[in-house]
Amino acid sequence: MRRLMRQLLAGPYLVWIAGFIILPVGVILYYAFTTADGAFTFAHIAAIADPVHVKSILLSLKLGLSCTVVCLLLAYPLAMILSSFRFRHQSFVVFLFILPMWMNFMLRILSWRLILANSGIINALLVRLGFGPVKLLNTPATVVFGMVYDFLPFMILPIYNSMTRIKDDIIEAARDLGAGNLTILAKIIFPLTVSGIISGIIMVFVPALTSFVISDLLGGGKVLLIGNVIEQEFMQGTNWNLGSGLSVVLMIFVIASMAVMNIFDKDGGGAAVW
Amino acid sequence: MSKKLISFIDITKSYGDNIVLDELNLYVRENEFITLLGPSGCGKTTTLRILGGFETPDHGRVIFDGKDITCLPPNERNLNTVFQKYALFPHMSIAENIAFGLKIKKKSRDYIEDKIRYALKLVNLEGFGDRSVDSLSGGQQQRIAIARAIVNEPKVLLLDEPLGALDLKLRQDMQYELIRLKNELGITFVYVTHDQEEALTMSDTIVVMNQGYIQQIGTPEMIYNEPVNAFVADFIGDSNILDGIMVQDRVVSVLGVKLPCVDEGFGSNRPVDVVIRPEDVEIVAPEDGFMEGDITSVIFKGVHYELDILVNGYEWLVHTTQLYAVGQHVGIRVIPFNIQIMNKPESEDEEAVEIDA
Numbered sequence: 001m002r003r004l005m006r007q008l009l010a011g012p013y014l015v016w017i018a019g020f021i022i023l024p025v026g027v028i029l030y031y032a033f034t035t036a037d038g039a040f041t042f043a044h045i046a047a048i049a050d051p052v053h054v055k056s057i058l059l060s061l062k063l064g065l066s067c068t069v070v071c072l073l074l075a076y077p078l079a080m081i082l083s084s085f086r087f088r089h090q091s092f093v094v095f096l097f098i099l100p101m102w103m104n105f106m107l108r109i110l111s112w113r114l115i116l117a118n119s120g121i122i123n124a125l126l127v128r129l130g131f132g133p134v135k136l137l138n139t140p141a142t143v144v145f146g147m148v149y150d151f152l153p154f155m156i157l158p159i160y161n162s163m164t165r166i167k168d169d170i171i172e173a174a175r176d177l178g179a180g181n182l183t184i185l186a187k188i189i190f191p192l193t194v195s196g197i198i199s200g201i202i203m204v205f206v207p208a209l210t211s212f213v214i215s216d217l218l219g220g221g222k223v224l225l226i227g228n229v230i231e232q233e234f235m236q237g238t239n240w241n242l243g244s245g246l247s248v249v250l251m252i253f254v255i256a257s258m259a260v261m262n263i264f265d266k267d268g269g270g271a272a273v274w
Numbered sequence: 275m276s277k278k279l280i281s282f283i284d285i286t287k288s289y290g291d292n293i294v295l296d297e298l299n300l301y302v303r304e305n306e307f308i309t310l311l312g313p314s315g316c317g318k319t320t321t322l323r324i325l326g327g328f329e330t331p332d333h334g335r336v337i338f339d340g341k342d343i344t345c346l347p348p349n350e351r352n353l354n355t356v357f358q359k360y361a362l363f364p365h366m367s368i369a370e371n372i373a374f375g376l377k378i379k380k381k382s383r384d385y386i387e388d389k390i391r392y393a394l395k396l397v398n399l400e401g402f403g404d405r406s407v408d409s410l411s412g413g414q415q416q417r418i419a420i421a422r423a424i425v426n427e428p429k430v431l432l433l434d435e436p437l438g439a440l441d442l443k444l445r446q447d448m449q450y451e452l453i454r455l456k457n458e459l460g461i462t463f464v465y466v467t468h469d470q471e472e473a474l475t476m477s478d479t480i481v482v483m484n485q486g487y488i489q490q491i492g493t494p495e496m497i498y499n500e501p502v503n504a505f506v507a508d509f510i511g512d513s514n515i516l517d518g519i520m521v522q523d524r525v526v527s528v529l530g531v532k533l534p535c536v537d538e539g540f541g542s543n544r545p546v547d548v549v550i551r552p553e554d555v556e557i558v559a560p561e562d563g564f565m566e567g568d569i570t571s572v573i574f575k576g577v578h579y580e581l582d583i584l585v586n587g588y589e590w591l592v593h594t595t596q597l598y599a600v601g602q603h604v605g606i607r608v609i610p611f612n613i614q615i616m617n618k619p620e621s622e623d624e625e626a627v628e629i630d631a
Contacts, residue, residue, distance in 0.1 A: 169358075173361035
């Protein structure tokens with residue numbers, strides 16, 4: 001009886017899972033594998049082989065990877081500095097880094113659009129200095145910049161968390177046994193933060209791979225990511241079947257990339273993201 | 275006596291306004307088991323961390339084997355530390371933990387293998403090399419921490435309350451282990467603890483510290499039998515500490531009664547602290563004692579009974595193996611040799627006394 005009561009407690013979550021996870025995925029799968037008439041087809045999955053789609057998914061992978069690498073290179077030393085702070089306002093400094101996350105991200109990207117525009121503040125400065133207006137917007141590099149700006153906190157936080165979990169006496173023990181700073185970084189700090197790095201990579205790479213708003217606003221329609229293609233199929237082309245088919249393919253890419261990361265994640269720190 | 279290996283010279287260390295060590299002078303002899311003993315906040319751990327290289331003193335120098343190492347980082351000192359919470363590397367196996375220091379010194383693989391086997395045997399954990407840190411109990415982790423330190427063949431092993439987190443039985447076993455290890459390795463041990471029993475059991479020399487000052491340095495017997503002041507007497511074991519007046523050489527007045535003692539040179543009619551260990555108080559018939567009083571409580575402690583005897587408003591703590599009843603009227607005696615006389619400290623902070631051990 002008690003057992004049954006306890007199981008009933010899971011009820012609301014089952015409803016949630018069924019209604020908001022299983023059902024939508026089912027609907028997408030249905031659209032992906034049917035034609036407009038409802039007949040079964042592989043055509044929409046196979047549509048990924050279309051040169052336009054190949055090009056955009058390759059670009060998505062390239063930009064997503066670049067964004068992840070840049071985030072990692074910026075976040076790791078930053079997390080290290082943050083976690084080595086030994087003053088009372090440590091949590092406040094961390095809070096400053098997370099604060100932008102709480103602002104609407106469309107707003108943040110839009111403001112970059114204004115800053116980087118030909119008539120924007122940076123170009124105004126460059127013209128003053130005699131470098132003439134430089135085309136800053138609508139390039140792949142700008143899109144990566146926007147992604148890094150948006151997703152950096154998601155890389156910092158898990159790495160910072162895993163670093164603060166390393167106790168001081170572990171570092172002192174390593175030093176005591178003769179390790180210099182580089183050895184401590186390579187043999188102690190890095191191995192103990194691998195799980196944080198993996199969480200960070202997944203949390204940055206997945207949204208970067210599927211993003212379409214950033215490329216829309218900072219790429220000005222010139223940078224066509226797979227996310228943009230899917231969006232267009234739904235919003236403009238109204239070919240829901242093709243859009244669903246490409247979504248399914250993108251999902252397979254995401255799952256594959258997470259499976260690859262999982263190989264490196266020995267102690268399951270990234271499991272929280274799954 | 276063997277030569278001085280480590281000297282602390284005028285070491286001062288403060289954190290903000292809090293002076294942790296004030297002009298500390300101390301030396302450690304080669305192959306000595308020296309224990310820094312004191313309550314928390316007395317500066318014993320700071321002293322150890324200065325020796326380990328984890329803290330830099332504000333003033334003063336640390337001389338190790340004839341060289342000034344005050345500013346040398348920990349990784350360049352020929353000594354190793356066993357940390358209170360073991361501080362084993364969680365991502366490495368037991369063998370990798372032990373090999374860590376040797377790999378940094380670029381020793382050959384065969385040498386490292388040999389050393390791991392030797393160290394595991396020394397701490398009675400043979401065959402544990404492939405286990406993970408998590409799979410070991412607290413006591414086993416502590417042994418591995420010791421093994422990891424000693425494979426580097428340090429001249430000095432620093433131990434920071436290494437038994438603090440273990441339960442009583444294990445702690446007692448580990449005390450004998452540590453004595454055995456020290457004898458087998460023939461190196462110097464600098465040990466920090468707040469546990470007087472640990473200090474008395476293992477040490478060649480005990481340094482009693484309080485409030486950043488050294489109170490007394492001596493062998494366990496000296497510290498226990500001849501504490502130099504009331505703090506040491508109170509900290510090492512149970513004591514009766516009474517206000518007394520040194521009437522003249524060999525006569526002290528306590529609770530209005532003149533007692534014969536063996537101390538001289540305090541002058542006449544000087545206020546002093548009188549320390550009498552509870553096991554040194556004899557219970558006799560009321561008419562045979564120096565003073566008489568009533569037993570107010572009796573507690574069974576295993577080896578002995580612990581009695582409180584109220585005499586002239588002072589409650590004596592007495593250990594005896596005989597059973598008495600609460601309310602019984604008895605007399606007490608102390609032989610002159612067991613009465614310790616000490617100067618009263620001039621102020622609370624200045625309980626420091628220079629003693630040459």
